[in-house]
Amino acid sequence: DVKVTQSSRYLVKRTGEKVFLECVQDMDHENMFWYRQDPGLGLRLIYFSYDVKMKEKGDIPEGYSVSREKKERFSLILESASTNQTSMYLCASSFWFYEQYFGPGTRLTVT
Amino acid sequence: GQNIDQPTEMTATEGAIVQINCTYQTSGFNGLFWYQQHAGEAPTFLSYNVLDGLEEKGRFSSFLSRSKGYSYLLLKELQMKDSASYLCASMDSNYQLIWGAGTKLIIKP
Numbered sequence: 001d002v003k004v005t006q007s008s009r010y011l012v013k014r015t016g017e018k019v020f021l022e023c024v025q026d027m028d029h030e031n032m033f034w035y036r037q038d039p040g041l042g043l044r045l046i047y048f049s050y051d052v053k054m055k056e057k058g059d060i061p062e063g064y065s066v067s068r069e070k071k072e073r074f075s076l077i078l079e080s081a082s083t084n085q086t087s088m089y090l091c092a093s094s095f096w097f098y099e100q101y102f103g104p105g106t107r108l109t110v111t
Numbered sequence: 112g113q114n115i116d117q118p119t120e121m122t123a124t125e126g127a128i129v130q131i132n133c134t135y136q137t138s139g140f141n142g143l144f145w146y147q148q149h150a151g152e153a154p155t156f157l158s159y160n161v162l163d164g165l166e167e168k169g170r171f172s173s174f175l176s177r178s179k180g181y182s183y184l185l186l187k188e189l190q191m192k193d194s195a196s197y198l199c200a201s202m203d204s205n206y207q208l209i210w211g212a213g214t215k216l217i218i219k220p
Contacts, residue, residue, distance in 0.1 A: 004153075042115065042210030043154075043198070058207075090153060097206040099144065102153035 003027070004103035006091055012109045019078040021106050023091030029101075031094045032074035034058075034066065036087040037105075043090065049074055081110045113137045115211035117199050122217045123189055131184045131197050131214045139204020143182045145173055146198040148213065154198055157184070186216075194218045 007022035025032065031050055035043040035058075045058030047066040055066050063085060067075045074093075078085055086109050092100040114136045123129040135143065142161035146154040160166055160175035160182060172185040184197055196213040203209055 040119075040212055042212045043200075043208075044210075045207065097141070097202065099156035099159060100208070102155070104153050 004091060004093055004101050006089075006103040006106050008106050009104060010107050010109075012111065013078075013081050014111055015082060017078075017081050017110075019081050019108065019110075021076040021078075021089055021091075021108070023074045023076070023093075023103055024072055025074075025093040025101070025103075026072065027093060027095070027101065028071065029093035029095050030071070031096065031100075032068065033092040033094075033100065034064075034074065034076045035090045035092065036060070037090055038087050046076065078108075081108075083110050086110045113201075113203060113209045115199055115201055115209055117197075117211040117214045119212070120215045120217065122219060123186075125189055125191060125218055125220050127189050128185065128187050129189060129216065131186075131199075131216065133182045133184070133199035133211060135180050135182070135199070135201040135209070135211075137201045137203040137209050140177065141202040141204065141206055143173075143175055144200045144202065144208065145182075145184045146200065148196045148198060150195070157197075189218050191218050191220070 004025045033048045034046045049068045065077045089106045091103040094100040117133045145157040148154040158173040165174045198213045199211040200208040
């Protein structure tokens with residue numbers, strides 16, 4: 001069964017902290033994605049990766065970075081968390097550009 | 112610019128039929144996806160259309176008209192568990208998904 005897991009369901013951090021969100025998929029997918037989801041807005045792409053050590057900026061990369069050292073793992077890093085980064089973060093993976101499989105999400109609150 | 116439009120909220124009755132519309136404008140087109148998202152959960156894939164016409168999958172069907180930039184998701188024999196948000200997403204020429212804000216579907220007994 002297809003599975004994407006994320007390290008935390010809920011996270012509370014303070015302004016200025018460095019935050020790591022981890023995502024692991026067990027489907028041997030090449031493509032992995034990080035989105036944020038806010039009420040009234042569609043999913044917005046932060047970064048994506050087509051292969052190990054490869055990354056591409058999405059629509060809203062400012063304030064974020066990513067790391068993909070292994071095919072199954074894609075990490076999102078908030079270098080210095082700010083209150084406007086309070087959001088639901090969703091990781092997804094896909095085989096080529098077919099349907100994306102999503103993790104359960106991490107609800108991050110920055111105070 | 113790239114844009115996806117779908118209604119914010121719809122209400123329907125258990126056992127009835129509902130149609131959720133989606134219009135899109137994207138740079139190039141490589142298909143239209145529908146996802147279902149229950150409150151507090153991850154989106155799950157429902158359907159993919161790249162050719163004009165209707166694709167049926169059990170109680171759910173999805174329609175595409177490329178010339179009109181239009182798609183709809185049709186849900187038949189509505190059940191309470193169909194209460195969820197339905198997300199429309201168009202894949203552009205770079206194979207990136209452009210997402211709509213989602214339609215919250217409320218099912219009443």
